[in-house]
Amino acid sequence: MVIKRYIGNTMQDVMTQVKADLGSDAIILNTKRIRKKGFFSWFSKPLIEVTAAIDNAIIGFSNHGTKEVGDTRDITRDDSYYKFERKVDAMEEMIRQLVTEFERDKDMEPQKTYGENRAYFDILISNEVNQKYALEIMEKAMAEYNGSERDFSKCFEQVILDYLGSDIQPIELIPGQRKVVLFVGPTGVGKTTTLAKLAAGFAIEDVKKVGLITADTYRIAAVDQLRVYAEILGIPMSVIYSPKDISSALDEHGDRDIVLIDTAGRSIKDENHEKEIKEIIEYGNIDDVYLVISANSTYQGCLDILKSYEFLGKYKLIFTKMDEITTYGTIINCKIISGKPLSYITTGQNVPVDIEIANIHKIKDLLMGNKDHEGSG
Ligand SMILES: Nc1nc2c(ncn2[C@@H]2O[C@H](COP(=O)(O)OP(=O)(O)OP(=O)(O)O)[C@@H](O)[C@H]2O)c(=O)[nH]1
Ligand SMILES: [Mg+2]
Structure with a gap:
């Protein structure tokens, strides 16, 4: 032949x-x-x-x-x-x-084709939802669909909402009780900017007494960055040079309704970082920890970040730079890997306006390519 x-x-x-x-x-x-x-x-x-x-x-x-x-x-x-x-x-x-x-x-393509519902699987993959999770979501949606009279799209959307979790946890103030909140996360994700947005929101909109502390003394410009916001907002700010100083710094903010603490972004490979954060949480008797993640992180990036902050135990997720992304899988991936509640998303560089409490309906719509979010609550 x-x-x-x-x-x-x-x-x-x-x-x-x-x-x-x-x-x-x-x-x-x-x-x-x-x-x-x-x-x-x-x-x-x-x-x-x-x-x-x-x-x-x-x-x-x-x-x-x-x-x-x-x-x-x-x-x-x-x-x-x-x-x-x-x-x-x-x-x-x-x-x-x-x-x-x-x-x-056979390792690249799912063997299941999902027949006429294949487009939904493709939506997940094109949003960079990890394939393993995409298959899981499809299985759940199919199971839901087979046992009900609803359209597949409704079942699919419901499963997405379930995965995002309805337990959204922004900062809640309890009258008469001071709240101490710590922000951590990799370098340059937007920790300081997000903290400034929240500080402005609490100080101006909610007319609360806000205090700022920064533990970021690694970069000379970092202290000044926060000080500018503190001065504009007319709120007190302290700087700590060692984790042990956190308790005396918090004493200075004894009359505040809320104290926001900024930390240095450091390489997730830096072992000292974990030790310092742990000490701040311990000495500062921190109420809530928010892990700030950029929405444009890759799946592997998310795995690495979440693994390196596993030591935090209890924390909530903030996704920044939502304005820069075109795929929304990072949110689902991080939510599934960590199992932690969502809190805020940030949508730009403007302080204080570019921040919102995470809305799972809106995130679901973005994922599905629905541009109109009106009425989604
Ligand atoms: N497009 C966009 N840029 C953002 C957003 N949030 C923060 N940034 C920008 O990201 C850059 C880094 O922001 P920072 O707030 O300094 O980040 P950080 O996590 O405090 O950085 P380090 O302290 O160096 O770790 C700045 O240029 C911000 O303006 C956002 O939601 N969207
Ligand atoms: Mg910073």
């Missing part, structure tokens, strides 16, 4: 080549779209590659098989015999290729 590859711009173009080279008895084993090699090829149209085959015997026969006088071969019988053998060979080749492709794809 002769197997050859042909490449052309269109299917018709390639078929003409195959026919001219192997004749009309050739069998097509495989067709696929390919790209030319090199950077600029990504901007050009894909090419068509066809793998075609023909049995040697056929080539030999058609080239030299003119029936001569005295030749006793039965051409008709030979012809059908070869055709049959060729078909078997071609099928064998096709099966071999299918098995190879199946083996290659």
Whole structure:
């Protein structure tokens, strides 16, 4: 058997080549779209590659098989015999290729197709929801759908809402009780900005007595960054240089309704960081800890962050930079990995306006590509 590859711009173009080279008895084993090699090829149209085959015997026969006088071969019988053998060979080749492709794809593609509901699985994947979770969500939605009279879309949306969790935990003030809140998270995610937004909200909108403490003395500019906000808002601010100083700093804010503590963003690989945060929580008798995560973190990034802050035990999630993202899977991924409640999302650099209490209906709508959030509560 002769197997050859042909490449052309269109299917018709390639078929003409195959026919001219192997004749009309050739069998097509495989067709696929390919790209030319090199950077600029990504901007050009894909090419068509066809793998075609023909049995040697056929080539030999058609080239030299003119029936001569005295030749006793039965051409008709030979012809059908070869055709049959060729078909078997071609099928064998096709099966071999299918098995190879199946083996290659089985870890990448879910084997379930979900029939007409496949689009919902695709929504999850295109939002970068981890595939394992996407499969889990689909299973739950299918189970819900099979046992009810509702549309699949309703079941799917309900499962998404269940995964996001209705237990939203923004900062709640109890009258007559001071609340001490700590913000932690990786470098540059928006801890200080978020804290300033919340400080402004409590001080201006809720007319509460707010105090600020920063434990971020690693960068010279960090203290000034918070001081600017404290001065604009007219609220007291203290700086601590060691975790043990937290209790005396909190004493300075004894009359406050709420004290917000900023920490230094540090590499999650920094072992001292964990020790310092633990000491602040212990010496400061902290009421609530908020872990700030950028909504544009990758799945692996989320895994690493959540693992390195596991020591916190109890905390709530804040997602920043929602204005910068186009996929919303990070929120679901982090929620599933950590099991912690959502609290706020931030939507831009403007202090104090670009912050909202997390709304699971709105997040669900963003995930589903629904632009209209009115009436979602
Ligand atoms: N687009 C956008 N940018 C944000 C948001 N929140 C914060 N930023 C920006 O992110 C950058 C870092 O913000 P910071 O508040 O300094 O972050 P941080 O976590 O305190 O940083 P470190 O203290 O260095 O760890 C700044 O440029 C902010 O304006 C947001 O919701 N959207
Ligand atoms: Mg900061």
